[in-house]
Amino acid sequence: MPPSLSRTNALVAAFKAGFYDLLSLNPKQQEALQILMDSDTKALAFGGGANGGKSWLGGEWLMLCALAYPETRWFIGREELKRLRESTFLTLGKVRRSLGIAREAYKYNGQDHYLQFANGSRIDLLELKYLPSDPLYERYGSVEYTGGWIEEGGEVAFEAYDTLKSRVGRQLNDKYGLLGKILITCNPKKNWLYTEFYKPFKTGKLLRGLRFLQSLVTDNLKRESGAIEALEGIKDKIKRERLLLGNWEYDDDPTVLVPFEHIADLPRNTHVPDGLPAITVDVARFGSDKSVIWSWRGFRAKLERVLVGADTTVVAKAVREVMQARQCPPSRTVIDDDGIGGGVRDQIPGSIGFVNNSRPLPDPTSERDRNTGKQLPENYDNLKSQCKFRMAERMVKAQVYIEDPGPTVWELLSEELGQWKRMEEEDRKMRAVSKDKEKEALGRSPDYADPLYQRELLELVRPQRRGLL
Ligand SMILES: Nc1ncnc2c1ncn2[C@@H]1O[C@H](COP(=O)(O)OP(=O)(O)OP(=O)(O)O)[C@@H](O)[C@H]1O
Numbered sequence: 001m002p003p004s005l006s007r008t009n010a011l012v013a014a015f016k017a018g019f020y021d022l023l024s025l026n027p028k029q030q031e032a033l034q035i036l037m038d039s040d041t042k043a044l045a046f047g048g049g050a051n052g053g054k055s056w057l058g059g060e061w062l063m064l065c066a067l068a069y070p071e072t073r074w075f076i077g078r079e080e081l082k083r084l085r086e087s088t089f090l091t092l093g094k095v096r097r098s099l100g101i102a103r104e105a106y107k108y109n110g111q112d113h114y115l116q117f118a119n120g121s122r123i124d125l126l127e128l129k130y131l132p133s134d135p136l137y138e139r140y141g142s143v144e145y146t147g148g149w150i151e152e153g154g155e156v157a158f159e160a161y162d163t164l165k166s167r168v169g170r171q172l173n174d175k176y177g178l179l180g181k182i183l184i185t186c187n188p189k190k191n192w193l194y195t196e197f198y199k200p201f202k203t204g205k206l207l208r209g210l211r212f213l214q215s216l217v218t219d220n221l222k223r224e225s226g227a228i229e230a231l232e233g234i235k236d237k238i239k240r241e242r243l244l245l246g247n248w249e250y251d252d253d254p255t256v257l258v259p260f261e262h263i264a265d266l267p268r269n270t271h272v273p274d275g276l277p278a279i280t281v282d283v284a285r286f287g288s289d290k291s292v293i294w295s296w297r298g299f300r301a302k303l304e305r306v307l308v309g310a311d312t313t314v315v316a317k318a319v320r321e322v323m324q325a326r327q328c329p330p331s332r333t334v335i336d337d338d339g340i341g342g343g344v345r346d347q348i349p350g351s352i353g354f355v356n357n358s359r360p361l362p363d364p365t366s367e368r369d370r371n372t373g374k375q376l377p378e379n380y381d382n383l384k385s386q387c388k389f390r391m392a393e394r395m396v397k398a399q400v401y402i403e404d405p406g407p408t409v410w411e412l413l414s415e416e417l418g419q420w421k422r423m424e425e426e427d428r429k430m431r432a433v434s435k436d437k438e439k440e441a442l443g444r445s446p447d448y449a450d451p452l453y454q455r456e457l458l459e460l461v462r463p464q465r466r467g468l469l
């Protein structure tokens with residue numbers, strides 16, 4: 001047996017046995033493959049930034065399926081057949097070589113556009129262009145497929161997906177114990193992918209059988225060199241947001257307090273100087289919310305603890321431990337004092353309570369009124385807005401560093417910071433949008449970001465006044 005053939009056989013056997021870690025895939029691609037081979041998902045949107053390894057995964061999944069399950073029938077659909085042949089074909093070629101599949105393992109029928117495998121399996125290439133003469137894609141309404149892949153779903157009409165999902169699960173699925181599935185690979189796009197997959201995924205309301213998985217260039221550990229730099233170099237801000245960061249929500253919202261590029265800088269602002277220790281704490285209001293503890297040195301922040309469903313005694317104990325570890329005195333420990341938070345604050349004598357809705361404070365560095373000698377009050381509706389605006393400005397000026405909390409928390413945190421927005425001014429006061437609005441947009445509570453603005457209180461409260469708060 002030629003070496004490549006035995007290698008292919010071994011990989012196909014590993015695939016059939018579910019040993020996806022032997023397939024030389026990125027962890028995100030393995031996760032996607034797991035979903036594509038599970039026994040309850042019907043459609044997976046594998047969507048994110050450019051160069052995330054999405055097309056590779058689609059190609060590898062279908063090639064392995066075609067080889068592993070003789071006589072099965074699959075499709076790859078894209079808006080334009082020409083682009084399928086020009087670009088998706090290139091990826092298929094790379095996948096074929098990486099799996100050691102011999103060129104003769106399949107033939108391309110250029111007239112009817114399908115790949116015919118020696119074991120009887122085939123992969124059809126479908127043009128999914130919207131035709132006014134066939135708005136419901138009846139041209140594919142009677143073909144029987146085992147499963148299939150819609151490539152670049154952002155360019156494809158919903159009706160194509162709707163028709164094709166009724167065409168899978170019809171070719172030897174029972175024989176091989178395969179669920180009929182559709183994979184959709186896509187970049188962020190506000191079309192049916194957003195409403196069917198992304199938004200419900202974010203709000204925890206995905207319909208049964210549907211899954212969403214995001215993959216960014218940084219998840220593609222096998223990317224070509226220069227891939228990230230190329231995306232960072234995209235001039236158009238919206239495009240860069242979508243393709244580099246896989247941002248589905250990006251629209252140039254002028255009310256945003258910290259534009260995305262400045263959020264992205266936070267873990268890179270290593271130049272921010274060290275300073276006095278501080279701790280800020282947001283205490284969970286409801287069972288599912290999190291209590292989050294950040295420590296600081298100057299404006300260098302580090303996520304210390306995340307506690308889910310902990311009572312005030314447990315949270316207070318964790319705060320004390322962090323105070324001890326970071327050598328932080330109570331007078332520089334800020335704990336939210338709304339509702340349950342008060343219970344924690346009471347257990348840390350000398351700590352400072354943060355009352356969101358209290359009056360804004362004068363800025364100690366601002367000018368004094370010439371006549372009264374008093375500092376002018378700042379023009380915000382409450383302390384929370386004041387601190388949020390101030391922290392946002394500090395972030396925009398690159399004066400805040402956030403130690404990288406790992407990709408999962410970073411994604412959540414940056415999403416929350418993206419929701420720091422100004423509201424229309426009423427009575428000429430500056431207001432930040434309410435927590436309820438933030439929750440609505442996020443589909444969850446902004447647990448990670450809230451303690452960040454609380455840090456500003458220490459800049460507003462002069463030492464002699466602290467005891468009074
Ligand atoms: N498992 C893998 N093994 C080897 N190389 C890989 C693998 N996955 C991805 N790559 C490399 O990364 C490149 C980009 O991957 P791919 O084309 O799948 O990304 P994509 O998410 O489809 O990008 P786009 O959004 O631009 O369509 C591939 O051309 C290939 O060079």
Ligand SMILES: [Mg+2]
Nearest residue numbers: 054055056185
């Ligand atoms: Mg692709």
